[in-house]
Amino acid sequence: MDLELASEFGVPVAGRATPNYGRVGYYLDWHDTASRFTYKFLRDASASQVAAVQIAAQEADNRLIFKSIMSAITTPTGGLFSPRDVNELGQTIYSLYAGDADDKPPMAPDGTTFSASHTHYLVSGAATVDSGDLDDLMAKLTEHGRGLKSSGERIVILVNKQESTVIRTFRAALGASFDFIATADEPAYLTDLSLVGSRPPSTFNGLDVLGSYGDALIVQDSLAKAGYVIAVAVGGANVLGFREHPVATNRGFRLVQDKNMRYPLIDSVYMRGFGLGVRNREGAAVTQIKASGAYTAPIW
Numbered sequence: 034m035d036l037e038l039a040s041e042f043g044v045p046v047a048g049r050a051t052p053n054y055g056r057v058g059y060y061l062d063w064h065d066t067a068s069r070f071t072y073k074f075l076r077d078a079s080a081s082q083v084a085a086v087q088i089a090a091q092e093a094d095n096r097l098i099f100k101s102i103m104s105a106i107t108t109p110t111g112g113l114f115s116p117r118d119v120n121e122l123g124q125t126i127y128s129l130y131a132g133d134a135d136d137k138p139p140m141a142p143d144g145t146t147f148s149a150s151h152t153h154y155l156v157s158g159a160a161t162v163d164s165g166d167l168d169d170l171m172a173k174l175t176e177h178g179r180g181l182k183s184s185g186e187r188i189v190i191l192v193n194k195q196e197s198t199v200i201r202t203f204r205a206a207l208g209a210s211f212d213f214i215a216t217a218d219e220p221a222y223l224t225d226l227s228l229v230g231s232r233p234p235s236t237f238n239g240l241d242v243l244g245s246y247g248d249a250l251i252v253q254d255s256l257a258k259a260g261y262v263i264a265v266a267v268g269g270a271n272v273l274g275f276r277e278h279p280v281a282t283n284r285g286f287r288l289v290q291d292k293n294m295r296y297p298l299i300d301s302v303y304m305r306g307f308g309l310g311v312r313n314r315e316g317a318a319v320t321q322i323k324a325s326g327a328y329t330a331p332i333w
Contacts, residue, residue, distance in 0.1 A: 053139050058124025059276035059310035064097060065289075066090055068301045075299065090303045094286045097305065099256065100333040105273055105309040106263060107319050108330040109154045111136065126310040129153040129272075129317055138315055142178040153318040154328040162196045162262060162322050164209035167246050170264040173318035179266035180248075186268040188249040189237065196262055196322065197243055197253040211247040219244065238267060258331040265317040272316035276308035 034048030068086045075083070110117045110126075111133035118126045130136045132152035140146050153173050157166045171188055174180040180188035192200065203209040214228070218235040233245035243253045249264065257263070265272055277284040289302040321328050 055127075055314075056124060057274065057310055057312060058120040058122065058126050059274050060118065060120050060126060060308035061276050061278070061306060062308060063304060063306045065302055065304045066093060067303065070299045072297045072299070091286065094303070094305055098307070101307075101309055102273060103258075103263075104330075104333045105311060106265070106317050107258075107261065107333075109152075109328065113327070120308070127314055128311055129319070130314050136314075138177065141176060145176055153315070155318065155320040156326065156328050157320055157322045158324065160322070160324050162192075162199050162320075164203045164211075164246075166262060166320050166322070167200070167203075167249065167264075168210050170262060170318045170320055171247065171249055174264060174266050174315070177315035179269065179313075179316055180264075182248065184269060186266045187237070189240065189252055189265050189267050190246070190249050191252050191254060191257050191263040191265070193257040193259040193261075194253055194255065195259040197251065200246065200251055201244070203246060209246075213244050213246050213251070215244040216242050258333070260322045261331055262320045262322065263317065264319075270313050270316065272311065272313050274310050274312040276310070278306050 034050065037045055039045070068090065070078070070083070106129065108114075108128060109131035110128040111131050114128075114131055117128075120126060130138060130151050130153045132150045132154075134149055136151055137149040138147045138151055155166075155169060155173070157163070167190065170190065171180065174188055178184060180186050201213055201215070203211070203213040205212050214233060216235045217232050218241075233242055233250055235242055237250050237252075240252045240254075243251045245251060283306060286303065286305045289304050319328075
């Protein structure tokens with residue numbers, strides 16, 4: 034809506050808010066595993082032996098959720114990539130912007146417009162990560178108004194040790210846009226330079242932070258794929274949507290009693306039902322570190 038110059042005798046024109054939205058869908062799949070013990074084993078087994086199976090099942094659930102989340106962020110669909118799936122209600126399940134014909138983002142808050150070829154899946158063009166790759170990733174988010182301190186968000190960049198070893202060397206004096214600044218928890222080192230400002234936090238939302246590059250926090254994790262750099266805007270609208278069953282008793286990681294249990298086996302069935310889809314297509318970006326070629330998604 035716009036305001037007009039007030040008139041002494043007339044009433045203003047009525048305005049109407051016209052929401053701009055996109056309908057997105059999430060799948061809902063069911064996953065299960067089981068444990069089976071014989072009565073003979075349970076007579077002699079220690080509590081820790083039985084508990085180890087329960088712990089392994091919970092770890093499998095954690096691993097499934099992690100792999101599914103990372104795959105949803107790093108796997109493009111549409112255009113040159115695999116066709117987009119639909120859920121059982123016929124709603125399209127989207128990836129981040131991938132350069133398809135319908136991948137034209139809405140106008141940014143500052144008035145920036147985008148083309149239908151807009152993509153958040155990048156290729157570095159070199160065999161090793163450099164500071165320009167981080168600059169490009171951060172720009173992919175900030176040009177949409179995401180990851181800005183003014184909006185209460187922060188950019189988190191997830192990398193493997195292969196990439197973090199190089200990122201540690203980024204210095205403005207050597208051509209980078211910013212200096213890499215280690216957290217106070219990182220090992221001490223000698224330098225003839227002085228720090229202007231404060232060190233980045235050692236943790237952020239439960240993640241161990243390696244350091245900062247500009248306003249972005251660098252998080253190193255062994256589970257991150259080598260050869261990929263992932264930037265996510267954290268603190269605002271979630272990038273992904275996580276779907277569970279509408280009935281509360283069907284949510285989460287559950288131990289389901291096996292009604293067909295028969296001597297001499299004791300069965301336990303573990304089940305998880307969930308689905309994922311990209312909710313805010315501009316809230317993350319991924320760069321594959323390679324010299325040439327099109328982007329290919331990692332296998333988690």
